[in-house]
Structures are given as structure tokens and as C-alpha cells.
Amino acid sequence: MSPRSSLPDVSRRTFLAGAGAALGATALGLPGTATAAAIPNGASVPVLVIGTGYGGAVTALRLAQAGIDVQLVEMGMAWDTPGSDGKIFPTSSAPDQRSYWLRTRTKQPVSNFFGFPIDKDIPRYTGVLDAEEFAGITVYQGRGVGGGSLVNGGMAVTPRRDLFNQVLPTVDANEMYDVYYPRANAALGAKLVDPAWWGSTPAYQYSRVGKKHAERSGFPWRFVPTVYDWDYMKAEAAGTATKSALAGEVLYGNNHGKLSLQKTYLAQAAATGRVNISTLHRVTSVRPVSGGRYAVVLEVLNTSGTVTATKEVTADKVFFAGGSVGTSKLLTKLKATGVLPALNGEIGKGWGDNGNVMCGRANHMWDPTGSLQSTIPTIGIDNWDAGGAFAEVAPLPVGIETYASMYLSITRTNQRASFSWNPSTGKVDLSWQTSWKQTSITAAKSIFDKINSKEGTIYRTDLFGGYKIWNDTLTYHPLGGAVLGKATDNYGRLHGYPGLYVVDGALIPGAATVNPFVTITALAERNIEKIRATDF
Numbered sequence: 001m002s003p004r005s006s007l008p009d010v011s012r013r014t015f016l017a018g019a020g021a022a023l024g025a026t027a028l029g030l031p032g033t034a035t036a037a038a039i040p041n042g043a044s045v046p047v048l049v050i051g052t053g054y055g056g057a058v059t060a061l062r063l064a065q066a067g068i069d070v071q072l073v074e075m076g077m078a079w080d081t082p083g084s085d086g087k088i089f090p091t092s093s094a095p096d097q098r099s100y101w102l103r104t105r106t107k108q109p110v111s112n113f114f115g116f117p118i119d120k121d122i123p124r125y126t127g128v129l130d131a132e133e134f135a136g137i138t139v140y141q142g143r144g145v146g147g148g149s150l151v152n153g154g155m156a157v158t159p160r161r162d163l164f165n166q167v168l169p170t171v172d173a174n175e176m177y178d179v180y181y182p183r184a185n186a187a188l189g190a191k192l193v194d195p196a197w198w199g200s201t202p203a204y205q206y207s208r209v210g211k212k213h214a215e216r217s218g219f220p221w222r223f224v225p226t227v228y229d230w231d232y233m234k235a236e237a238a239g240t241a242t243k244s245a246l247a248g249e250v251l252y253g254n255n256h257g258k259l260s261l262q263k264t265y266l267a268q269a270a271a272t273g274r275v276n277i278s279t280l281h282r283v284t285s286v287r288p289v290s291g292g293r294y295a296v297v298l299e300v301l302n303t304s305g306t307v308t309a310t311k312e313v314t315a316d317k318v319f320f321a322g323g324s325v326g327t328s329k330l331l332t333k334l335k336a337t338g339v340l341p342a343l344n345g346e347i348g349k350g351w352g353d354n355g356n357v358m359c360g361r362a363n364h365m366w367d368p369t370g371s372l373q374s375t376i377p378t379i380g381i382d383n384w385d386a387g388g389a390f391a392e393v394a395p396l397p398v399g400i401e402t403y404a405s406m407y408l409s410i411t412r413t414n415q416r417a418s419f420s421w422n423p424s425t426g427k428v429d430l431s432w433q434t435s436w437k438q439t440s441i442t443a444a445k446s447i448f449d450k451i452n453s454k455e456g457t458i459y460r461t462d463l464f465g466g467y468k469i470w471n472d473t474l475t476y477h478p479l480g481g482a483v484l485g486k487a488t489d490n491y492g493r494l495h496g497y498p499g500l501y502v503v504d505g506a507l508i509p510g511a512a513t514v515n516p517f518v519t520i521t522a523l524a525e526r527n528i529e530k531i532r533a534t535d536f
């Protein structure tokens with residue numbers, strides 16, 4: 001891929017189909033949305049996929065390659081057209097309406113800096129990052145064509161093989177490690193950073209400091225592959241390409257360099273000519289109709305989030321790929337309200353936060369982490385066996401020297417929550433309690449208490465408000481809610497309804513031991529291969 005490349009031509013053509021209908025949005029100087037190609041009311045399709053994240057993209061590609069037409073439905077925007085500033089996505093340091101899904105104030109994971117709150121008011125808009133608030137936890141998710149791949153850190157981590165049975169005990173690990181993980185990693189474009197460049201570029205000084213401190217305290221660490229185009233990042237560093245990872249872009253999308261699903265699975269799917277995507281369409285209901293088919297109700301949204309129309313279409317088969325939260329909420333509602341009463345009692349259960357907890361450490365003045373920090377993490381500290389934590393060394397890309405080392409820890413935790421329908425609010429609740437994060441904090445402390453003691457350093461208390469050391473109120477990695485082998489059979493077929501499938505992070509029971517998107521992708525590859533062979 002050339003340093004200045006963006007979407008491959010074929011996918012641009014498909015995603016840009018119907019740009020005329022985007023006029024309302026582009027006239028305001030906001031990114032457009034390809035709605036002209038949207039599925040018409042009353043349409044009948046063989047396959048409808050709800051959501052365009054990892055599970056949805058794998059499903060669409062593999063079915064389309066087998067000659068099956070696929071209709072993808074995505075509640076978020078297309079993210080294919082620049083706004084009046086010439087950019088599709090804003091930087092992390094200057095969030096605007098594009099940054100958040102229907103919020104009027106930002107909700108940044110690092111909410112304070114030197115103690116001062118940094119969140120700000122923004123116009124309500126169908127932006128790219130959803131900070132969805134439940135009673136005990138905020139769940140960050142991507143919204144738009146590409147789902148979480150639009151906003152995530154790109155860390156493409158395959159779990160340790162010896163831990164896989166704890167994650168998905170009913171899945172054959174040999175098959176996963178011999179066939180589906182390699183297939184997923186190849187299609188995602190996962191690659192390791194060039195260690196020599198990493199060892200010298202100012203952009204990874206923060207990582208090198210993290211490695212040094214881990215080593216000095218006796219912790220194993222490892223490079224993790226990512227889905228960023230490393231040649232592009234080198235060109236950014238050399239000043240020959242427009243900066244993206246080196247300009248603080250990640251949380252609200254990367255304008256360049258990141259191999260989001262738009263550039264990988266979804267581009268390949270578009271190239272088959274068998275895939276159509278309806279953006280700003282939200283699925284609200286799926287019910288059985290005659291002939292073993294399903295009626296799917298869709299709300300059409302404008303960029304303020306207002307429902308402007310409702311459609312009903314029918315499909316032979318429906319794949320739920322709305323992400324752990326999106327799929328679980330929909331299925332929980334449909335079971336509780338009697339629309340899909342034969343779904344079993346496992347719907348909505350087994351949800352977890354992948355043990356996510358964040359913290360920062362204050363380094364000495366002789367250990368600067370650098371004013372230039374790549375937003376794409378490259379290493380993890382592995383203390384899983386001794387302390388139950390895998391910690392990614394994360395950036396704090398604010399453009400000045402902060403002397404901070406940031407970490408997102410993924411920890412061993414058995415805490416699981418359930419989704420339930422609340423008839424009085426007409427919403428789905430989640431039973432997660434903030435206090436359940438204590439297990440994760442204890443696990444993360446197994447690494448950072450030791451490093452602090454060895455280095456003579458302390459935790460930062462100025463980053464999360466209220467002098468908090470731990471950000472224990474969020475997750476980036478929602479998992480579970482329609483668990484494989486429980487709510488579904490061992491390949492994601494929902495019990496009670498032939499032709500309904502779950503293909504996303506909802507299948508994974510609450511924790512993956514590492515960042516989850518490679519496992520979600522590999523599992524989707526495994527399941528769709530079986531489903532395509534036996535159910536079509």
C-alpha cells in the first residue's frame with residue numbers, strides 16, 4: 001500500500017454509491033452518508049447481516065464469495081466523505097461532533113489532565129465513538145461501517161494457546177490455531193512493527209520506557225502485531241506522508257494508515273459485487289414470518305439521531321453482528337417482549353468487560369516518555385500466570401512531555417453480568433457493578449506495584465478525576481451476552497429459530513485474556529465456514 005493510499009478503488013465505488021443523498025450532510029460540512037443505495041421498504045433478501053464490525057464483515061465476505069447476496073445494515077455512518085476541514089475523522093486532541101455517537105458532551109477515557117477536566121460540549125451527531133452508559137460501567141464501541149475497527153487501537157493479539165480452552169472450551173483449539181487464527185490475521189493485515197525502527201524512533205520512546213521498566217521488575221513482555229500500515233507510519237515519521245497515528249488520531253478514527261475493516265474484509269466483500277450496505281439504518285426487531293423467513297424492522301436515522309422513516313424487509317437468514325452489546329440488547333428485548341419467545345434462558349447472560357482497567361504511572365524526570373507518541377500500541381506485559389494481568393503499554397498522545405506511562409490491563413476475572421428488559425423504561429439494563437472491577441485492579445497491581453517499588457515511582461492521580469488511580473468505570477472490550485454453546489449451538493446458531501445466527505463478540509463469554517478482535521474474527525471465520533457448508 002502506498003503511503004498516501006486510502007480506500008481501495010473498488011470499495012470507494014461501493015461505499016460512495018448514492019453520494020447524492022448525502023447532500024444534506026455534506027452541505028453542512030459534515031461527512032456524508034451513502035443512503036441512496038439503502039435497502040428499500042418491503043425488500044426481500046436471502047441474507048441480512050445486522051452490523052458491519054468484525055463478525056458482520058467476515059460473514060458478508062465469506063457468504064458473498066460463495067455466491068450469496070448479502071445485505072449489511074449499519075446504524076452508524078459510512079465514514080467515507082471528508083468534512084469541511086478536509087478530513088473524515090477529527091484528532092483525539094480536538095474532538096468535535098464527529099467524535100461521539102449522539103452525545104452533547106465528550107466522555108474521554110482520560111477525563112482529566114494535571115487534575116483539570118478536559119471534556120467539552122459538542123453538537124449531538126451520529127459520531128464514530130459510542131460511550132454507552134449503563135448503571136455500573138461505560139462501554140466504548142465503534143459506530144459506522146467497520147464497527148470497532150474505526151476507533152480501536154489496532155492491537156491484533158492472538159491469545160496464548162495454552163489459555164484458549166479457558167476462553168472457548170467447546171471449540172477445537174487445533175483448528176483455531178492451525179486454520180482460523182492464521183486466516184483471520186492474514187485477512188486483517190496484522191503485522192509486527194520493525195523492531196529496529198521501533199528501537200530508535202521518538203514515536204515509541206514511551207513503549208521503550210514501558211519495556212525497560214517491565215524488564216527491570218522481571219516481567220516478560222512481547223511485541224504484539226497490529227493492523228496499522230507500518231510503511232505508512234515510517235513515512236509519517238520521515239515527514240513524507242500526512243500524519244495520522246503520529247498526529248494523535250485513533251479514538252475518533254484514523255484518516256490514514258489504519259487497516260480498518262473498510263480496507264480489508266469489507267473492501268474484499270465489496271469487490272464481489274454481492275454486498276450492499278445500508279447506513280444509518282438501525283434494526284429494532286426480527287420476527288418469524290411464513291415460509292421459515294424473518295421480517296426485519298429498520299429505523300432510518302438522520303445525523304441528529306432522529307428516526308425519519310421505518311422500513312420492514314424480509315430475509316431467509318439473519319445474522320446478528322451488532323457487537324456484544326448491540327446483539328445482546330436486541331435479543332434480550334425480542335425474547336422478553338414475546339417477539340422471539342423460543343430463544344433460550346441464556347440470552348443476555350455471560351457478559352464481561354474483558355477485565356479492562358486503566359492506570360498511569362508518574363516517571364522520574366530522567367525517564368521521559370516523549371512528546372511525540374504513536375497512538376498505536378506495540379507491546380504488552382504478560383503477568384497472566386503469576387498475577388492474572390496482560391497490560392498493554394498505551395500512549396498518552398497529547399503533544400507535550402508528560403512523564404506518564406499509561407497502561408490498559410486485560411485481567412483474569414470471573415465477574416459476569418446479565419442484560420435484562422426494563423418494561424418501565426423500554427430499555428435494556430446491564431447488571432454490572434463498578435465494585436466488581438476490584439478483581440481487575442488487584443491483578444493489575446500485581447504488575448504496577450512492583451514496577452513502582454523497583455523504580456521508586458508512584459501512580460498518577462490526575463488523569464481520571466477525583467484523585468483516582470484506576471479508571472474502573474469503563475471497558476473497550478465488551479464480550480458475551482449470547483454465549484457460544486449456551487445461547488447458540490457450537491457454531492452460533494440461535495436455539496429455537498433456524499436461520500438466526502450470532503456471529504460477533506456476544507459469543508465470547510466475557511473475557512478473552514488479550515485484546516479481542518482477532519479472536520472474534522477467527523471465531524467468525526470458523527463458524528461461517530460451517531454454516532455456509534451446512535445451512536445454505
Ligand code: FAE
Pocket residue numbers: 050051052053054055056073074075076140141142143144145146147148149151152153154155156157251281282283284321322323324326327330476477478503504505506515516517518520
Ligand atoms: P463491533 O465491531 O462493535 O461492530 C458492531 C456494529 O454493529 C457497529 O458498527 C454498530 O454500530 C452496529 N450495530 C449495533 N447494533 C445495531 C443495530 N441494532 N442495527 C444496525 N447496526 C447495529 O462488533 N480490540 C482489539 O483486539 N485490539 C485493540 O487494540 C482494541 N482497541 C479498542 C479501542 C477502542 C476505543 C474500542 C472502542 C475498542 C477496542 N477494541 C480493541 C475492541 C474491538 O474493537 C471490539 O472487540 C470489536 O470491534 C468487536 O467486534 P464485533 O464484531 O463484536
